Amino acid sequence: MSQVENARVLKNGALIAFPTETVYGLGADAGNEKAVGRIYQVKGRPQDHPLILHIASINEITYWASSVREYALALAREFWPGPMTLIVKRSENAKDFVTGGQDTVGLRVPDHALALELLKECKKIGVHAIAAPSANRFGHVSPTTAAAVREEIGTYLSEQDLILDGGAAQVGLESTIIDCTGDAPQILRPGAITQPMIEKCTGMHINENSVSDIRVSGSLEKHYSPNAQVLLDVQATSGQGFIAPADIATPPGAIRLASPRTTDEFAQILYAALRDGDSQGLTTIAVIQPSGDGIAIAIRDRLMRASKGR
Ligand code: TXA
Ligand code: MG
Numbered sequence: 001m002s003q004v005e006n007a008r009v010l011k012n013g014a015l016i017a018f019p020t021e022t023v024y025g026l027g028a029d030a031g032n033e034k035a036v037g038r039i040y041q042v043k044g045r046p047q048d049h050p051l052i053l054h055i056a057s058i059n060e061i062t063y064w065a066s067s068v069r070e071y072a073l074a075l076a077r078e079f080w081p082g083p084m085t086l087i088v089k090r091s092e093n094a095k096d097f098v099t100g101g102q103d104t105v106g107l108r109v110p111d112h113a114l115a116l117e118l119l120k121e122c123k124k125i126g127v128h129a130i131a132a133p134s135a136n137r138f139g140h141v142s143p144t145t146a147a148a149v150r151e152e153i154g155t156y157l158s159e160q161d162l163i164l165d166g167g168a169a170q171v172g173l174e175s176t177i178i179d180c181t182g183d184a185p186q187i188l189r190p191g192a193i194t195q196p197m198i199e200k201c202t203g204m205h206i207n208e209n210s211v212s213d214i215r216v217s218g219s220l221e222k223h224y225s226p227n228a229q230v231l232l233d234v235q236a237t238s239g240q241g242f243i244a245p246a247d248i249a250t251p252p253g254a255i256r257l258a259s260p261r262t263t264d265e266f267a268q269i270l271y272a273a274l275r276d277g278d279s280q281g282l283t284t285i286a287v288i289q290p291s292g293d294g295i296a297i298a299i300r301d302r303l304m305r306a307s308k309g310r
Contacts, residue, residue, distance in 0.1 A: 033097045042153050071184070084108065107129075242254040
């Protein structure tokens with residue numbers, strides 16, 4: 001089906017799982033309370049957790065936000081479309097049912113051709129945003145392929161709902177979330193847009209120790225978890241899954257799930273490798289984490305939470 005038709009399907013209240021450059025999202029018309037409510041049902045997610053609104057372009061900010069700081073606009077101009085979500089003060093169009101009752105709203109322009117086309121067609125028929133969390137059951141690993149979406153939530157969808165296939169996600173980890181309500185930006189969830197990139201763009205220093213009072217479900221300790229127990233920075237023993245940079249040899253009897261050659265590739269394939277371990281019925285997966293800055297920080301953040309998952 002074309003994105004013109006898919007936009008109609010959304011407008012009629014169905015859910016559409018769609019690809020982005022980070023992970024797949026489970027989308028609904030952000031102005032349709034009933035449709036958005038079904039996202040929470042399908043995900044098994046608590047009602048007070050806010051959703052990210054995916055928009056076609058920076059021009060949609062003013063529809064959803066009441067006031068936007070200058071540094072937030074600078075970030076949007078620099079990094080959208082891209083793997084970055086901005087938390088800003090909401091307008092009256094962003095209702096409690098998408099913000100979890102908070103007075104802020106999360107906005108993002110995804111960098112994926114199919115998603116952008118769908119968003120543009122949606123806009124033409126009065127759907128100003130697609131509200132979408134990652135298309136997994138609450139607390140699980142985010143899906144990075146259409147097949148993984150089907151595996152996660154396929155049985156919870158109804159007949160009119162759709163899963164679009166846009167290939168494997170390029171980044172592989174969820175967007176950087178930046179609280180833009182204060183005098184300076186604050187990172188709520190690390191991702192591919194890193195602290196040095198944000199500081200360079202805004203010319204502002206980010207205080208890592210200030211505590212935001214904003215709630216992010218992805219910052220819950222237990223999150224992003226496969227069924228298998230995840231062990232960090234230990235050698236796998238026989239029969240255990242093993243994920244490590246390519247230059248580290250597989251311990252005897254361990255089941256190699258991934259051998260990324262770069263940190264970017266590590267991010268790209270991590271979630272698929274964890275899923276692979278689950279589908280092989282492994283009870284334990286040992287992961288040797290990438291060192292360094294950049295997206296390695298986001299990888300270690302997700303792995304730390306995955307390791308708390310049982
Ligand atoms: O890359 C991504 O961000 C993916 C793709 C689909 O865009 N989406 C995603 O959504 O990861 P989700 O719902 O799984 O995680 C979004 C996080 C949640 O932890 C939520 O609490 C937080 O964003 N969030 C959304 N709106 C917020 C707001 N107004 N204030 C604080 N946190 C917010
Ligand atoms: Mg999620």
